[in-house]
Amino acid sequence: MKKTILAVFGVLLIMLSALSGCASGTAIAGWAGITFSDGNIFTVSSQGQLEVINVSDLAATWSIDIAEISGGGLGCGPSTLAVAVYGTPAVVGDRVYVAGYNGKIYVYDLSTKALVKEFVLDEENHQTIVGGPVVGGGFVYIVSTNGYIYALNADKLELEWKFKSGGKIWSTPTLVDGTIYFSSFDGNLYALDAAKGDLLWQASVGGAVVASPVISGDAIYAVSFDRGIYAFNRIDGSLKWRFPADGQDERPQRWFWATPVVFNGYLYAPCLDGKVYAVSTSSVTDVIVFDLRSPISSSPVVCAGKVVVATEDASMYTIEASTNKQELLAELRDKEKESSMIINSQLCSVGNKVYIHTLKPDRVYAYDFDDASWKYIALDTLVSASALPAGTVTVTEYNTTTVYIPTTVTVTQ
Amino acid sequence: MDIIGVIWNIILLQPMTNILVVLAHFLGNNFGLSIIALTILINVVTYPLTVRQMKSAKAMQDLQPKMAELQRKYGKDQATLSREIQRLYRESGVNPAGCLTSMFLPMPIWIVLYQAIRSVMATSPESFLGLSSQLYTWAVTFTATPINTYFLGMNMSVPNYLLAILVGISMWLQQKMTAQQNAGTPQAAQQAQMMQVLFPIMFGFISLSVPAGLAMYWVVNSVIRIGVQYFFSGWGGLTTLPQTLMSLWPLSKNSIWRRESPQSKKR
Numbered sequence: 188m189k190k191t192i193l194a195v196f197g198v199l200l201i202m203l204s205a206l207s208g209c210a211s212g213t214a215i216a217g218w219a220g221i222t223f224s225d226g227n228i229f230t231v232s233s234q235g236q237l238e239v240i241n242v243s244d245l246a247a248t249w250s251i252d253i254a255e256i257s258g259g260g261l262g263c264g265p266s267t268l269a270v271a272v273y274g275t276p277a278v279v280g281d282r283v284y285v286a287g288y289n290g291k292i293y294v295y296d297l298s299t300k301a302l303v304k305e306f307v308l309d310e311e312n313h314q315t316i317v318g319g320p321v322v323g324g325g326f327v328y329i330v331s332t333n334g335y336i337y338a339l340n341a342d343k344l345e346l347e348w349k350f351k352s353g354g355k356i357w358s359t360p361t362l363v364d365g366t367i368y369f370s371s372f373d374g375n376l377y378a379l380d381a382a383k384g385d386l387l388w389q390a391s392v393g394g395a396v397v398a399s400p401v402i403s404g405d406a407i408y409a410v411s412f413d414r415g416i417y418a419f420n421r422i423d424g425s426l427k428w429r430f431p432a433d434g435q436d437e438r439p440q441r442w443f444w445a446t447p448v449v450f451n452g453y454l455y456a457p458c459l460d461g462k463v464y465a466v467s468t469s470s471v472t473d474v475i476v477f478d479l480r481s482p483i484s485s486s487p488v489v490c491a492g493k494v495v496v497a498t499e500d501a502s503m504y505t506i507e508a509s510t511n512k513q514e515l516l517a518e519l520r521d522k523e524k525e526s527s528m529i530i531n532s533q534l535c536s537v538g539n540k541v542y543i544h545t546l547k548p549d550r551v552y553a554y555d556f557d558d559a560s561w562k563y564i565a566l567d568t569l570v571s572a573s574a575l576p577a578g579t580v581t582v583t584e585y586n587t588t589t590v591y592i593p594t595t596v597t598v599t600q
Numbered sequence: 601m602d603i604i605g606v607i608w609n610i611i612l613l614q615p616m617t618n619i620l621v622v623l624a625h626f627l628g629n630n631f632g633l634s635i636i637a638l639t640i641l642i643n644v645v646t647y648p649l650t651v652r653q654m655k656s657a658k659a660m661q662d663l664q665p666k667m668a669e670l671q672r673k674y675g676k677d678q679a680t681l682s683r684e685i686q687r688l689y690r691e692s693g694v695n696p697a698g699c700l701t702s703m704f705l706p707m708p709i710w711i712v713l714y715q716a717i718r719s720v721m722a723t724s725p726e727s728f729l730g731l732s733s734q735l736y737t738w739a740v741t742f743t744a745t746p747i748n749t750y751f752l753g754m755n756m757s758v759p760n761y762l763l764a765i766l767v768g769i770s771m772w773l774q775q776k777m778t779a780q781q782n783a784g785t786p787q788a789a790q791q792a793q794m795m796q797v798l799f800p801i802m803f804g805f806i807s808l809s810v811p812a813g814l815a816m817y818w819v820v821n822s823v824i825r826i827g828v829q830y831f832f833s834g835w836g837g838l839t840t841l842p843q844t845l846m847s848l849w850p851l852s853k854n855s856i857w858r859r860e861s862p863q864s865k866k867r
């Protein structure tokens with residue numbers, strides 16, 4: 188009988204460990220984007236370290252742990268947990284603002300390289316934060332999974348106003364001309380007075396939204412989980428057009444996740460179906476579809492006169508609607524050694540260089556369009572310390588085997 | 601992804617995930633109702649297995665007196681006892697593994713349901729991206745997601761104490777219902793009693809570390825099983841439940857009810 192009881196216990200314990208996530212489950216590591224300020228780029232590694240990297244030699248300037256104490260779950264968790272960060276850090280003056288998935292805000296001082304303040308965004312309604320902070324006009328704007336957008340005083344970091352939407356807010360807001368724009372899981376795009384938090388207008392986008400709104404001229408663009416691309420008048424929120432329009436055959440097959448980019452009269456909207464939909468900003472019937480063959484969750488950038496796109500399988504492309512041309516820049520994933528490398532973070536463009544934050548392994552790549560060279564810095568081998576000894580940083584030349592594939596473009600008129 | 605993972609994904613996880621999403625859509629974007637509907641659906645599909653398990657259990661129960669007799673006769677000679685038991689099984693046409701097989705066959709369904717619930721709940725950005733790859737390209741799956749995770753004021757994506765308690769209670773009731781039927785030798789009875797307590801405690805404990813949606817599945821599943829069991833063989837061990845509860849009641853021996861009983865008798 189003892190054997191039976193032990194066997195039953197064994198089976199149940201295996202189930203317990205498998206179900207509770209000790210044995211498996213989706214790891215939450217974050218995928219912070221990269222921002223540039225004063226000769227340095229800033230990002231947060233998947234080990235929860237704020238990394239400050241000099242762009243001239245791609246060497247770490249300094250690095251600091253963002254961690255919190257936790258009891259762990261059922262004895263499986265460590266006592267100190269690295270904080271996952273999904274949004275891009277914001278750097279203004281001497282301050283770096285980081286929004287943690289744990290619902291906390293971290294503010295660092297660049298001159299002292301120390302933490303200025305760490306606080307829970309909303310003690311009463313504590314939930315995760317996915318979108319990045321936006322700083323401007325004396326405010327820090329932060330969105331939360333609890334459905335609120337918060338405006339804090341940038342100096343004192345005290346609440347000035349907050350506004351509740353009808354769903355989670357994961358999209359990093361966009362601040363232009365005293366108006367803050369953001370989208371919510373409730374399927375709406377909102378425009379608020381940035382100083383007071385008053386609602387100026389709201390417009391339906393058919394489904395949940397994770398991407399940030401994009402502003403170009405008098406238009407504001409949003410992409411949605413309903414597989415639609417929307418263009419609104421940014422003054423009053425009236426709809427200009429929606430893609431796909433009635434009668435259009437070309438239909439995205441999965442959600443839009445990444446923030447689009449506007450370049451040369453086209454809105455480039457990457458989709459999780461592995462395609463980039465380039466829609467003319469002046470005519471929704473002028474659409475060019477670039478098939479990159481892997482889901483795209485990373486937001487593209489414009490660099491050296493080209494739109495640079497990273498797919499989840501770590502392939503880098505340049506695409507251009509005016510010439511109907513897409514080129515494979517490089518496959519960063521070494522298929523034998525780094526088969527699980529992915530790119531989810533938004534790209535960063537500085538001059539003629541583009542910076543890419545990869546995961547598994549955790550690296551920052553730099554591609555220079557001037558001499559077509561690649562470099563990377565391995566974030567997972569960096570020494571985590573306030574005083575990083577010189578010369579300990581690994582900077583490796585990356586000799587990529589660039590494979591060009593024939594351009595395959597579908598044109599829908 | 602290995603080949604088994606791909607097959608698991610295509611044959612089990614993706615259909616289960618999409619069924620959950622579609623059901624939620626047609627039930628007012630209500631994930632709790634979607635889980636209840638799916639549990640009923642799973643029980644309808646696995647009904648033949650359930651009946652087989654109950655029949656096996658009944659057959660085993662019917663053999664208990666003969667087993668006890670064999671135990672008494674050949675208890676000291678394990679080899680003969682084992683041979684005689686096998687002969688008894690053969691002659692009666694009973695497969696002792698049949699009961700266990702039917703009991704463990706639904707396990708992949710639990711596991712895939714757990715994965716589907718986690719997938720549909722998608723609380724983290726990583727899991728949201730994962731959900732995107734699981735969804736079929738039906739228009740309904742896009743309009744239905746993300747799904748409202750709240751049901752009766754409970755968040756189905758995180759563990760819930762009330763549901764964990766309900767899991768324990770409903771499973772205990774289900775075990776209790778079948779336990780008396782299985783009781784044969786004192787050893788078997790003791791073993792059954794142990795299982796009766798262990799299973800509900802363990803599942804209640806597991807419910808504290810999984811999304812409440814899965815606990816909801818277990819509760820609804822147990823309630824359905826209790827109903828099916830009732831129609832198959834009555835209340836079983838639950839018929840003695842009132843007496844058991846009364847015996848556990850601390851004031852039962854000196855209770856007001858007891859003290860008043862003689863008076864009421866006089867009247």
